Amino acid sequence: MHLLPASRVFVAALLASFSSAKQDLRSESGARNVALVEGDCINNDTALLQLSNDLSPQSAISCLNSPLQQHNANRYWGKQFGKNASVVVYPASTQDVSLTVQAAKSSPKGRDFAFVSGGHGMTNASSSYGFVIDLSWMNKSQIIPNYSVDAKNLTVVAYEGGSNWLGVQTATNGSGYTAVGGRMSTIGVGGFSTGGGIGFLAGAYGYATDRLRAMEIVLMSGEIVYATKTNAYSDLFWALQGGGGQFAIVTKFYQEAAPEPTDCSIGVYTIADDSVERARQNTVEFFANNTDPFSLMYFAIGYLPASQANLTADLAPRTLLTALRFGNPKDPSQLDFNATFAGLLSGIETTEPPTIFRVPYSSSTLLVDPFFPPGFRRGFYGPQTSSIDTTYLAQITDTFSDWTANVLANGDSPSSAVYVLQYMSPGLNGNLPSSNADTAWPHADAGHQTLFSPGWSKASTDPLTLDDTATFNQITHDHQTAVGGGITIADYPNYISPDSTGRQVWGDNIARLIEVKEKYDPECRIHNGRVFATQACVEQGYANVFA
Numbered sequence: 001m002h003l004l005p006a007s008r009v010f011v012a013a014l015l016a017s018f019s020s021a022k023q024d025l026r027s028e029s030g031a032r033n034v035a036l037v038e039g040d041c042i043n044n045d046t047a048l049l050q051l052s053n054d055l056s057p058q059s060a061i062s063c064l065n066s067p068l069q070q071h072n073a074n075r076y077w078g079k080q081f082g083k084n085a086s087v088v089v090y091p092a093s094t095q096d097v098s099l100t101v102q103a104a105k106s107s108p109k110g111r112d113f114a115f116v117s118g119g120h121g122m123t124n125a126s127s128s129y130g131f132v133i134d135l136s137w138m139n140k141s142q143i144i145p146n147y148s149v150d151a152k153n154l155t156v157v158a159y160e161g162g163s164n165w166l167g168v169q170t171a172t173n174g175s176g177y178t179a180v181g182g183r184m185s186t187i188g189v190g191g192f193s194t195g196g197g198i199g200f201l202a203g204a205y206g207y208a209t210d211r212l213r214a215m216e217i218v219l220m221s222g223e224i225v226y227a228t229k230t231n232a233y234s235d236l237f238w239a240l241q242g243g244g245g246q247f248a249i250v251t252k253f254y255q256e257a258a259p260e261p262t263d264c265s266i267g268v269y270t271i272a273d274d275s276v277e278r279a280r281q282n283t284v285e286f287f288a289n290n291t292d293p294f295s296l297m298y299f300a301i302g303y304l305p306a307s308q309a310n311l312t313a314d315l316a317p318r319t320l321l322t323a324l325r326f327g328n329p330k331d332p333s334q335l336d337f338n339a340t341f342a343g344l345l346s347g348i349e350t351t352e353p354p355t356i357f358r359v360p361y362s363s364s365t366l367l368v369d370p371f372f373p374p375g376f377r378r379g380f381y382g383p384q385t386s387s388i389d390t391t392y393l394a395q396i397t398d399t400f401s402d403w404t405a406n407v408l409a410n411g412d413s414p415s416s417a418v419y420v421l422q423y424m425s426p427g428l429n430g431n432l433p434s435s436n437a438d439t440a441w442p443h444a445d446a447g448h449q450t451l452f453s454p455g456w457s458k459a460s461t462d463p464l465t466l467d468d469t470a471t472f473n474q475i476t477h478d479h480q481t482a483v484g485g486g487i488t489i490a491d492y493p494n495y496i497s498p499d500s501t502g503r504q505v506w507g508d509n510i511a512r513l514i515e516v517k518e519k520y521d522p523e524c525r526i527h528n529g530r531v532f533a534t535q536a537c538v539e540q541g542y543a544n545v546f547a
Contacts, residue, residue: 120187281390
Protein backbone atom coordinates (compact mmCIF):
# COMPACT_ATOMS: atom_id res chain seq x y z
CA MET A 1 0.00 0.00 0.00
CA HIS A 2 1.11 3.58 -0.60
CA LEU A 3 1.32 6.30 2.06
CA LEU A 4 0.66 9.76 0.70
CA PRO A 5 1.18 12.91 2.76
CA ALA A 6 -1.43 15.48 1.74
CA SER A 7 -0.16 18.10 -0.65
CA ARG A 8 -0.21 21.40 1.18
CA VAL A 9 -0.55 23.15 -2.15
CA PHE A 10 -3.61 21.04 -3.01
CA VAL A 11 -5.29 21.70 0.34
CA ALA A 12 -4.45 25.41 0.17
CA ALA A 13 -5.95 25.58 -3.32
CA LEU A 14 -9.18 23.97 -2.13
CA LEU A 15 -9.44 26.41 0.77
CA ALA A 16 -8.68 29.36 -1.48
CA SER A 17 -11.37 28.23 -3.92
CA PHE A 18 -13.87 27.93 -1.08
CA SER A 19 -13.04 31.42 0.22
CA SER A 20 -13.18 32.90 -3.27
CA ALA A 21 -16.65 31.45 -3.90
CA LYS A 22 -17.95 32.97 -0.68
CA GLN A 23 -16.41 36.34 -1.54
CA ASP A 24 -17.91 36.32 -5.04
CA LEU A 25 -21.40 35.93 -3.61
CA ARG A 26 -20.91 38.80 -1.15
CA SER A 27 -18.90 41.23 -3.26
CA GLU A 28 -21.83 43.27 -4.56
CA SER A 29 -23.47 43.79 -1.19
CA GLY A 30 -20.16 44.41 0.60
CA ALA A 31 -19.45 47.49 -1.56
CA ARG A 32 -22.81 49.16 -0.90
CA ASN A 33 -24.09 51.48 1.80
CA VAL A 34 -27.41 49.65 1.96
CA ALA A 35 -28.39 46.01 1.65
CA LEU A 36 -28.28 44.52 -1.83
CA VAL A 37 -31.74 43.99 -3.33
CA GLU A 38 -32.18 41.70 -6.35
CA GLY A 39 -35.54 41.92 -8.12
CA ASP A 40 -38.71 43.88 -7.45
CA CYS A 41 -40.52 41.74 -4.86
CA ILE A 42 -40.09 44.42 -2.20
CA ASN A 43 -42.06 47.01 -4.14
CA ASN A 44 -45.53 45.85 -3.09
CA ASP A 45 -44.49 44.36 0.25
CA THR A 46 -44.30 46.93 3.03
CA ALA A 47 -42.43 44.59 5.38
CA LEU A 48 -39.75 43.76 2.81
CA LEU A 49 -39.40 47.40 1.80
CA GLN A 50 -38.78 48.39 5.40
CA LEU A 51 -36.40 45.47 5.83
CA SER A 52 -34.33 46.64 2.85
CA ASN A 53 -33.77 49.92 4.68
CA ASP A 54 -33.02 48.32 8.06
CA LEU A 55 -30.62 45.54 7.11
CA SER A 56 -26.85 46.03 7.27
CA PRO A 57 -25.06 46.84 3.99
CA GLN A 58 -23.38 43.42 4.01
CA SER A 59 -26.72 41.60 3.71
CA ALA A 60 -28.99 40.92 0.75
CA ILE A 61 -32.61 40.40 -0.29
CA SER A 62 -33.09 38.29 -3.41
CA CYS A 63 -36.42 37.87 -5.18
CA LEU A 64 -37.67 34.88 -7.16
CA ASN A 65 -35.48 34.05 -10.20
CA SER A 66 -32.71 36.43 -9.12
CA PRO A 67 -29.12 35.12 -8.88
CA LEU A 68 -28.88 34.75 -5.10
CA GLN A 69 -32.35 33.19 -4.89
CA GLN A 70 -31.28 30.68 -7.53
CA HIS A 71 -28.06 30.04 -5.64
CA ASN A 72 -30.12 29.17 -2.56
CA ALA A 73 -32.48 26.87 -4.44
CA ASN A 74 -29.61 24.97 -6.04
CA ARG A 75 -27.34 24.53 -3.02
CA TYR A 76 -29.41 21.88 -1.19
CA TRP A 77 -27.45 18.66 -1.11
CA GLY A 78 -30.54 16.57 -1.89
CA LYS A 79 -31.91 18.03 -5.14
CA GLN A 80 -35.47 17.13 -4.17
CA PHE A 81 -35.32 19.60 -1.27
CA GLY A 82 -34.40 22.73 -3.24
CA LYS A 83 -37.32 25.11 -3.82
CA ASN A 84 -37.70 28.42 -5.59
CA ALA A 85 -38.64 30.76 -2.76
CA SER A 86 -40.45 34.02 -3.40
CA VAL A 87 -37.73 35.78 -1.44
CA VAL A 88 -34.43 34.75 0.15
CA VAL A 89 -32.72 36.98 2.70
CA TYR A 90 -29.00 36.63 3.39
CA PRO A 91 -28.37 38.27 6.79
CA ALA A 92 -24.85 39.25 7.82
CA SER A 93 -25.40 39.57 11.57
CA THR A 94 -27.60 38.40 14.41
CA GLN A 95 -29.35 41.77 14.35
CA ASP A 96 -30.09 41.21 10.65
CA VAL A 97 -31.65 37.85 11.52
CA SER A 98 -33.81 39.48 14.18
CA LEU A 99 -35.04 42.13 11.75
CA THR A 100 -35.71 39.49 9.09
CA VAL A 101 -37.70 37.24 11.43
CA GLN A 102 -39.92 40.20 12.30
CA ALA A 103 -40.33 41.18 8.65
CA ALA A 104 -41.25 37.62 7.69
CA LYS A 105 -44.07 37.70 10.23
CA SER A 106 -45.59 40.75 8.53
CA SER A 107 -44.88 39.80 4.92
CA PRO A 108 -47.45 37.67 3.03
CA LYS A 109 -44.49 35.64 1.77
CA GLY A 110 -43.61 34.72 5.36
CA ARG A 111 -46.59 32.38 5.74
CA ASP A 112 -44.32 29.65 4.34
CA PHE A 113 -41.15 30.32 6.30
CA ALA A 114 -37.86 28.43 6.61
CA PHE A 115 -34.20 29.02 7.41
CA VAL A 116 -31.14 27.13 6.22
CA SER A 117 -27.59 26.61 7.41
CA GLY A 118 -25.78 24.04 5.25
CA GLY A 119 -28.68 22.54 3.28
CA HIS A 120 -27.83 18.90 4.09
CA GLY A 121 -30.93 18.14 6.18
CA MET A 122 -33.17 15.28 5.09
CA THR A 123 -36.50 16.31 6.66
CA ASN A 124 -37.45 19.01 4.13
CA ALA A 125 -37.34 21.58 6.93
CA SER A 126 -34.95 24.19 5.55
CA SER A 127 -36.55 25.26 2.27
CA SER A 128 -39.86 26.81 1.29
CA TYR A 129 -41.69 28.42 -1.61
CA GLY A 130 -42.27 31.56 0.44
CA PHE A 131 -39.67 33.22 2.65
CA VAL A 132 -36.22 31.73 3.34
CA ILE A 133 -33.47 33.03 5.59
CA ASP A 134 -30.15 31.74 4.23
CA LEU A 135 -27.56 31.97 7.01
CA SER A 136 -24.56 31.08 4.83
CA TRP A 137 -23.08 34.60 4.97
CA MET A 138 -22.82 34.30 8.75
CA ASN A 139 -19.85 31.93 8.72
CA LYS A 140 -17.16 33.16 11.11
CA SER A 141 -15.48 30.78 13.56
CA GLN A 142 -12.93 31.36 16.31
CA ILE A 143 -11.36 29.80 19.36
CA ILE A 144 -12.09 31.65 22.59
CA PRO A 145 -9.92 30.75 25.61
CA ASN A 146 -11.12 31.30 29.17
CA TYR A 147 -14.74 31.65 28.09
CA SER A 148 -17.00 31.98 31.12
CA VAL A 149 -20.23 30.01 31.01
CA ASP A 150 -22.31 28.49 33.82
CA ALA A 151 -19.65 29.36 36.44
CA LYS A 152 -16.85 27.65 34.48
CA ASN A 153 -13.98 28.98 32.39
CA LEU A 154 -13.53 26.93 29.23
CA THR A 155 -11.84 27.04 25.88
CA VAL A 156 -14.61 27.01 23.30
CA VAL A 157 -14.93 26.97 19.53
CA ALA A 158 -17.49 29.62 18.62
CA TYR A 159 -19.06 29.25 15.19
CA GLU A 160 -21.83 31.25 13.54
CA GLY A 161 -24.99 29.46 12.44
CA GLY A 162 -24.22 29.69 8.72
CA SER A 163 -20.76 28.14 8.96
CA ASN A 164 -19.87 24.78 7.48
CA TRP A 165 -17.35 22.34 8.85
CA LEU A 166 -14.61 23.16 6.37
CA GLY A 167 -14.78 26.74 7.61
CA VAL A 168 -14.73 25.77 11.28
CA GLN A 169 -11.86 23.33 10.87
CA THR A 170 -9.88 25.82 8.80
CA ALA A 171 -10.22 28.34 11.64
CA THR A 172 -9.02 25.85 14.26
CA ASN A 173 -6.31 24.17 12.16
CA GLY A 174 -2.98 23.98 13.95
CA SER A 175 -4.27 25.63 17.11
CA GLY A 176 -4.17 22.49 19.26
CA TYR A 177 -7.98 22.69 19.59
CA THR A 178 -10.87 21.52 17.45
CA ALA A 179 -14.61 20.92 17.55
CA VAL A 180 -16.51 17.68 16.99
CA GLY A 181 -17.83 18.36 13.52
CA GLY A 182 -19.37 16.88 10.40
CA ARG A 183 -17.61 14.42 8.12
CA MET A 184 -18.20 16.36 4.90
CA SER A 185 -16.82 19.84 4.31
CA THR A 186 -20.14 21.38 3.20
CA ILE A 187 -22.28 20.13 6.10
CA GLY A 188 -23.70 23.11 7.96
CA VAL A 189 -23.14 23.57 11.67
CA GLY A 190 -26.76 24.40 12.44
CA GLY A 191 -28.63 21.18 11.74
CA PHE A 192 -25.58 19.14 12.68
CA SER A 193 -25.24 20.69 16.14
CA THR A 194 -28.95 20.74 17.00
CA GLY A 195 -29.56 17.26 15.54
CA GLY A 196 -27.04 15.21 17.52
CA GLY A 197 -23.69 15.77 15.87
CA ILE A 198 -21.96 12.47 15.03
CA GLY A 199 -18.46 13.22 13.73
CA PHE A 200 -15.16 11.48 13.25
CA LEU A 201 -14.18 12.32 16.82
CA ALA A 202 -17.48 11.44 18.51
CA GLY A 203 -16.09 8.11 19.70
CA ALA A 204 -13.29 9.94 21.49
CA TYR A 205 -15.01 13.15 22.65
CA GLY A 206 -18.77 12.54 22.43
CA TYR A 207 -21.46 13.95 20.18
CA ALA A 208 -21.34 17.64 19.26
CA THR A 209 -24.72 18.33 20.85
CA ASP A 210 -23.37 17.17 24.24
CA ARG A 211 -20.38 19.49 23.93
CA LEU A 212 -22.48 22.63 23.42
CA ARG A 213 -22.10 25.07 26.30
CA ALA A 214 -24.02 28.12 25.06
CA MET A 215 -26.01 29.41 22.09
CA GLU A 216 -26.95 32.83 20.77
CA ILE A 217 -30.52 32.55 19.52
CA VAL A 218 -33.12 34.63 17.71
CA LEU A 219 -36.64 33.81 18.86
CA MET A 220 -39.66 33.96 16.56
CA SER A 221 -40.55 37.27 18.21
CA GLY A 222 -37.25 38.67 16.96
CA GLU A 223 -35.82 38.82 20.48
CA ILE A 224 -32.13 37.89 20.76
CA VAL A 225 -31.34 35.66 23.74
CA TYR A 226 -28.36 33.75 25.13
CA ALA A 227 -29.08 30.22 26.33
CA THR A 228 -27.03 27.90 28.52
CA LYS A 229 -27.72 24.75 30.47
CA THR A 230 -28.49 26.67 33.68
CA ASN A 231 -29.73 30.15 32.78
CA ALA A 232 -33.27 31.45 32.18
CA TYR A 233 -33.36 29.82 28.74
CA SER A 234 -32.18 26.39 29.89
CA ASP A 235 -35.38 24.79 28.55
CA LEU A 236 -34.64 26.13 25.07
CA PHE A 237 -31.00 25.04 25.36
CA TRP A 238 -32.19 21.54 26.29
CA ALA A 239 -34.57 21.36 23.32
CA LEU A 240 -31.85 22.41 20.89
CA GLN A 241 -29.61 19.59 22.11
CA GLY A 242 -30.97 17.06 19.67
CA GLY A 243 -34.47 18.44 19.11
CA GLY A 244 -33.54 20.09 15.81
CA GLY A 245 -34.42 23.54 14.52
CA GLN A 246 -38.12 23.63 15.39
CA PHE A 247 -37.88 26.24 18.14
CA ALA A 248 -35.79 29.25 17.08
CA ILE A 249 -32.76 30.24 14.98
CA VAL A 250 -29.32 29.67 16.49
CA THR A 251 -26.98 32.35 15.19
CA LYS A 252 -23.90 31.28 17.17
CA PHE A 253 -22.84 28.07 18.90
CA TYR A 254 -20.25 27.75 21.64
CA GLN A 255 -18.87 24.20 21.70
CA GLU A 256 -16.33 23.16 24.30
CA ALA A 257 -13.04 22.70 22.44
CA ALA A 258 -11.37 19.30 22.23
CA PRO A 259 -7.67 18.55 21.77
CA GLU A 260 -6.85 18.57 18.06
CA PRO A 261 -5.61 15.24 16.62
CA THR A 262 -1.99 15.30 15.56
CA ASP A 263 -2.83 13.89 12.14
CA CYS A 264 -5.33 11.80 10.22
CA SER A 265 -4.74 8.65 8.16
CA ILE A 266 -7.51 7.25 5.96
CA GLY A 267 -7.34 4.07 3.88
CA VAL A 268 -10.04 2.92 1.45
CA TYR A 269 -10.11 -0.70 0.33
CA THR A 270 -12.38 -2.08 -2.40
CA ILE A 271 -12.80 -5.74 -1.50
CA ALA A 272 -12.48 -8.49 -4.11
CA ASP A 273 -15.60 -10.65 -4.34
CA ASP A 274 -13.91 -13.75 -2.98
CA SER A 275 -12.76 -11.82 0.12
CA VAL A 276 -16.13 -10.37 1.11
CA GLU A 277 -16.89 -13.08 3.68
CA ARG A 278 -13.47 -12.57 5.29
CA ALA A 279 -14.03 -8.79 5.28
CA ARG A 280 -17.31 -9.26 7.14
CA GLN A 281 -15.72 -11.50 9.75
CA ASN A 282 -12.80 -9.11 10.24
CA THR A 283 -15.25 -6.24 10.62
CA VAL A 284 -17.18 -8.05 13.34
CA GLU A 285 -13.93 -8.75 15.20
CA PHE A 286 -12.78 -5.13 14.92
CA PHE A 287 -16.10 -3.87 16.28
CA ALA A 288 -15.82 -6.29 19.20
CA ASN A 289 -12.15 -5.81 20.03
CA ASN A 290 -10.99 -2.30 19.15
CA THR A 291 -9.94 -0.31 22.23
CA ASP A 292 -8.73 2.94 20.63
CA PRO A 293 -11.51 5.57 20.47
CA PHE A 294 -9.40 7.56 17.98
CA SER A 295 -9.39 4.66 15.49
CA LEU A 296 -12.51 3.60 13.64
CA MET A 297 -13.73 1.93 10.50
CA TYR A 298 -16.67 1.92 8.14
CA PHE A 299 -18.05 -1.19 6.47
CA ALA A 300 -19.72 -0.04 3.26
CA ILE A 301 -21.55 -1.35 0.23
CA GLY A 302 -21.64 0.98 -2.75
CA TYR A 303 -22.49 0.90 -6.44
CA LEU A 304 -18.90 1.22 -7.58
CA PRO A 305 -16.36 0.37 -10.29
CA ALA A 306 -13.75 -2.33 -9.77
CA SER A 307 -11.02 0.26 -10.31
CA GLN A 308 -10.81 3.97 -9.55
CA ALA A 309 -8.91 4.34 -12.82
CA ASN A 310 -12.20 4.06 -14.73
CA LEU A 311 -15.15 5.34 -12.71
CA THR A 312 -17.78 4.36 -15.28
CA ALA A 313 -16.72 0.78 -16.08
CA ASP A 314 -17.81 -2.46 -14.44
CA LEU A 315 -20.18 -0.84 -11.97
CA ALA A 316 -21.74 -3.18 -9.41
CA PRO A 317 -22.55 -3.37 -5.68
CA ARG A 318 -19.14 -3.73 -4.04
CA THR A 319 -17.90 -3.95 -0.46
CA LEU A 320 -15.53 -1.32 0.87
CA LEU A 321 -13.63 -1.06 4.11
CA THR A 322 -12.56 2.41 5.19
CA ALA A 323 -10.04 2.60 8.02
CA LEU A 324 -9.47 5.89 9.86
CA ARG A 325 -6.90 6.69 12.53
CA PHE A 326 -6.70 10.08 14.22
CA GLY A 327 -3.54 10.85 16.15
CA ASN A 328 -4.35 10.99 19.87
CA PRO A 329 -2.56 14.13 21.09
CA LYS A 330 -2.39 12.74 24.62
CA ASP A 331 -1.13 9.23 23.87
CA PRO A 332 2.36 8.99 22.32
CA SER A 333 2.15 5.19 22.59
CA GLN A 334 -0.93 4.95 20.34
CA LEU A 335 -0.53 2.19 17.76
CA ASP A 336 0.26 3.36 14.23
CA PHE A 337 -2.10 2.84 11.29
CA ASN A 338 -0.68 -0.49 10.14
CA ALA A 339 -0.69 -2.03 13.61
CA THR A 340 -4.18 -0.72 14.39
CA PHE A 341 -5.77 -2.25 11.32
CA ALA A 342 -3.62 -5.35 10.81
CA GLY A 343 -6.41 -7.65 11.96
CA LEU A 344 -9.07 -5.86 9.96
CA LEU A 345 -7.09 -6.24 6.73
CA SER A 346 -5.73 -9.73 7.40
CA GLY A 347 -6.37 -12.23 4.59
CA ILE A 348 -8.26 -9.74 2.41
CA GLU A 349 -7.69 -9.23 -1.30
CA THR A 350 -8.60 -5.90 -2.92
CA THR A 351 -9.54 -5.09 -6.51
CA GLU A 352 -6.59 -2.69 -6.78
CA PRO A 353 -3.68 -1.59 -4.57
CA PRO A 354 -5.07 0.50 -1.70
CA THR A 355 -3.79 3.95 -0.87
CA ILE A 356 -3.57 5.53 2.56
CA PHE A 357 -3.85 9.30 2.75
CA ARG A 358 -2.25 11.17 5.63
CA VAL A 359 -3.63 14.68 6.10
CA PRO A 360 -4.11 17.23 8.86
CA TYR A 361 -7.34 16.63 10.77
CA SER A 362 -8.75 19.88 9.41
CA SER A 363 -8.58 18.44 5.86
CA SER A 364 -10.16 15.07 6.64
CA THR A 365 -13.59 16.08 5.34
CA LEU A 366 -12.10 16.89 1.93
CA LEU A 367 -11.24 13.22 1.48
CA VAL A 368 -14.84 12.18 2.20
CA ASP A 369 -16.56 14.69 -0.10
CA PRO A 370 -15.97 12.72 -3.34
CA PHE A 371 -17.97 9.79 -1.96
CA PHE A 372 -21.09 11.96 -1.57
CA PRO A 373 -21.19 14.32 -4.57
CA PRO A 374 -23.97 16.88 -5.03
CA GLY A 375 -26.36 16.87 -7.97
CA PHE A 376 -28.53 13.88 -7.03
CA ARG A 377 -31.77 13.22 -5.23
CA ARG A 378 -30.51 12.12 -1.83
CA GLY A 379 -31.20 10.35 1.43
CA PHE A 380 -29.24 10.09 4.66
CA TYR A 381 -31.03 7.61 6.92
CA GLY A 382 -30.37 4.97 9.55
CA PRO A 383 -30.75 3.79 13.18
CA GLN A 384 -28.12 2.42 15.59
CA THR A 385 -27.25 -1.02 16.89
CA SER A 386 -25.09 -2.08 19.83
CA SER A 387 -23.34 -5.00 18.10
CA ILE A 388 -23.10 -6.73 14.75
CA ASP A 389 -22.54 -10.16 13.24
CA THR A 390 -21.83 -11.54 9.77
CA THR A 391 -25.47 -12.53 9.21
CA TYR A 392 -26.54 -8.93 9.75
CA LEU A 393 -23.87 -7.65 7.33
CA ALA A 394 -24.94 -10.19 4.68
CA GLN A 395 -28.59 -9.17 5.05
CA ILE A 396 -27.69 -5.51 4.62
CA THR A 397 -25.58 -6.33 1.57
CA ASP A 398 -28.40 -8.30 -0.07
CA THR A 399 -30.89 -5.48 0.56
CA PHE A 400 -28.56 -2.93 -1.00
CA SER A 401 -28.10 -5.17 -4.04
CA ASP A 402 -31.88 -5.50 -4.39
CA TRP A 403 -32.28 -1.72 -4.21
CA THR A 404 -29.67 -1.09 -6.92
CA ALA A 405 -31.33 -3.70 -9.16
CA ASN A 406 -34.70 -1.99 -8.69
CA VAL A 407 -33.22 1.43 -9.48
CA LEU A 408 -31.58 0.14 -12.64
CA ALA A 409 -34.83 -1.56 -13.68
CA ASN A 410 -36.50 1.83 -13.33
CA GLY A 411 -34.07 3.27 -15.88
CA ASP A 412 -32.23 5.24 -13.19
CA SER A 413 -28.64 5.13 -11.94
CA PRO A 414 -27.60 4.42 -8.31
CA SER A 415 -23.99 5.41 -9.06
CA SER A 416 -23.66 7.68 -6.03
CA ALA A 417 -25.36 5.36 -3.52
CA VAL A 418 -23.77 3.75 -0.46
CA TYR A 419 -24.75 1.93 2.70
CA VAL A 420 -22.33 2.42 5.60
CA LEU A 421 -22.04 0.79 9.00
CA GLN A 422 -20.08 3.25 11.13
CA TYR A 423 -18.06 1.99 14.09
CA MET A 424 -18.54 4.03 17.28
CA SER A 425 -16.35 3.49 20.33
CA PRO A 426 -18.58 1.89 23.02
CA GLY A 427 -19.87 4.46 25.49
CA LEU A 428 -18.19 7.20 23.43
CA ASN A 429 -15.17 7.08 25.72
CA GLY A 430 -17.28 8.04 28.75
CA ASN A 431 -18.92 11.03 27.06
CA LEU A 432 -22.57 9.95 26.98
CA PRO A 433 -25.21 11.69 29.11
CA SER A 434 -26.15 9.94 32.34
CA SER A 435 -29.89 10.04 31.63
CA ASN A 436 -32.18 10.02 28.59
CA ALA A 437 -33.75 13.19 29.99
CA ASP A 438 -30.49 15.18 29.98
CA THR A 439 -30.99 16.35 26.39
CA ALA A 440 -33.89 16.40 23.95
CA TRP A 441 -32.42 13.40 22.14
CA PRO A 442 -32.48 10.46 24.62
CA HIS A 443 -29.08 8.81 24.13
CA ALA A 444 -27.76 7.58 27.46
CA ASP A 445 -27.32 4.37 25.46
CA ALA A 446 -25.67 4.62 22.05
CA GLY A 447 -24.51 2.17 19.42
CA HIS A 448 -22.84 1.85 16.06
CA GLN A 449 -24.43 4.07 13.44
CA THR A 450 -25.95 2.81 10.21
CA LEU A 451 -26.37 5.00 7.16
CA PHE A 452 -28.26 4.34 3.95
CA SER A 453 -27.30 7.19 1.61
CA PRO A 454 -29.11 6.52 -1.65
CA GLY A 455 -28.35 8.72 -4.61
CA TRP A 456 -30.62 8.71 -7.66
CA SER A 457 -31.94 11.04 -10.35
CA LYS A 458 -35.58 10.34 -11.21
CA ALA A 459 -38.57 11.31 -9.08
CA SER A 460 -40.15 8.00 -10.11
CA THR A 461 -37.44 6.25 -8.08
CA ASP A 462 -38.56 8.00 -4.86
CA PRO A 463 -41.18 5.40 -3.80
CA LEU A 464 -38.93 2.35 -4.16
CA THR A 465 -36.14 4.20 -2.31
CA LEU A 466 -38.50 4.98 0.55
CA ASP A 467 -39.64 1.35 0.63
CA ASP A 468 -36.09 0.03 0.83
CA THR A 469 -35.16 2.65 3.43
CA ALA A 470 -37.92 1.21 5.62
CA THR A 471 -36.55 -2.29 4.96
CA PHE A 472 -33.05 -1.28 6.01
CA ASN A 473 -34.39 0.33 9.17
CA GLN A 474 -36.48 -2.71 10.07
CA ILE A 475 -33.47 -4.99 9.64
CA THR A 476 -31.45 -2.89 12.10
CA HIS A 477 -34.29 -2.45 14.59
CA ASP A 478 -34.99 -6.19 14.56
CA HIS A 479 -31.29 -6.92 14.96
CA GLN A 480 -31.04 -4.56 17.94
CA THR A 481 -34.04 -6.25 19.55
CA ALA A 482 -32.26 -9.59 19.16
CA VAL A 483 -28.82 -8.53 20.42
CA GLY A 484 -29.53 -5.53 22.64
CA GLY A 485 -30.43 -7.31 25.86
CA GLY A 486 -33.60 -5.24 26.23
CA ILE A 487 -31.87 -1.91 25.45
CA THR A 488 -33.65 0.28 22.92
CA ILE A 489 -31.38 2.80 21.21
CA ALA A 490 -33.04 5.98 19.94
CA ASP A 491 -32.58 6.78 16.27
CA TYR A 492 -30.09 9.54 15.48
CA PRO A 493 -32.10 12.74 14.76
CA ASN A 494 -30.01 13.84 11.78
CA TYR A 495 -30.59 10.48 10.09
CA ILE A 496 -34.32 10.31 10.80
CA SER A 497 -36.07 8.38 8.02
CA PRO A 498 -39.40 9.26 6.42
CA ASP A 499 -40.91 6.09 7.91
CA SER A 500 -39.52 6.68 11.44
CA THR A 501 -41.89 7.80 14.16
CA GLY A 502 -41.03 10.69 16.43
CA ARG A 503 -41.02 8.28 19.34
CA GLN A 504 -38.22 6.26 17.75
CA VAL A 505 -36.06 9.38 17.91
CA TRP A 506 -37.20 11.42 20.93
CA GLY A 507 -39.00 8.80 23.03
CA ASP A 508 -40.50 10.07 26.26
CA ASN A 509 -39.04 13.55 25.69
CA ILE A 510 -41.65 14.48 23.08
CA ALA A 511 -44.13 15.90 25.59
CA ARG A 512 -41.53 18.33 26.93
CA LEU A 513 -40.41 19.24 23.40
CA ILE A 514 -43.99 20.16 22.56
CA GLU A 515 -44.11 22.38 25.65
CA VAL A 516 -40.89 24.15 24.67
CA LYS A 517 -42.09 24.75 21.12
CA GLU A 518 -45.40 26.04 22.47
CA LYS A 519 -43.46 28.55 24.58
CA TYR A 520 -41.00 29.81 21.97
CA ASP A 521 -42.93 29.35 18.71
CA PRO A 522 -46.58 29.65 19.80
CA GLU A 523 -47.82 30.53 16.30
CA CYS A 524 -46.06 27.56 14.65
CA ARG A 525 -44.12 29.80 12.30
CA ILE A 526 -41.46 27.09 11.99
CA HIS A 527 -43.58 24.35 10.43
CA ASN A 528 -41.58 22.46 7.80
CA GLY A 529 -39.95 19.08 8.44
CA ARG A 530 -40.63 17.14 11.64
CA VAL A 531 -43.02 19.40 13.56
CA PHE A 532 -43.89 18.95 17.23
CA ALA A 533 -47.62 18.95 17.93
CA THR A 534 -48.32 22.26 19.59
CA GLN A 535 -51.89 23.53 19.53
CA ALA A 536 -51.16 25.97 16.69
CA CYS A 537 -49.27 23.35 14.65
CA VAL A 538 -52.14 20.87 15.05
CA GLU A 539 -54.78 23.45 14.12
CA GLN A 540 -52.82 24.52 11.02
CA GLY A 541 -52.24 20.91 9.93
CA TYR A 542 -48.45 20.94 10.23
CA ALA A 543 -47.93 18.71 13.27
CA ASN A 544 -46.45 15.26 12.70
CA VAL A 545 -44.64 14.46 15.98
CA PHE A 546 -47.08 13.64 18.76
CA ALA A 547 -46.59 12.69 22.41
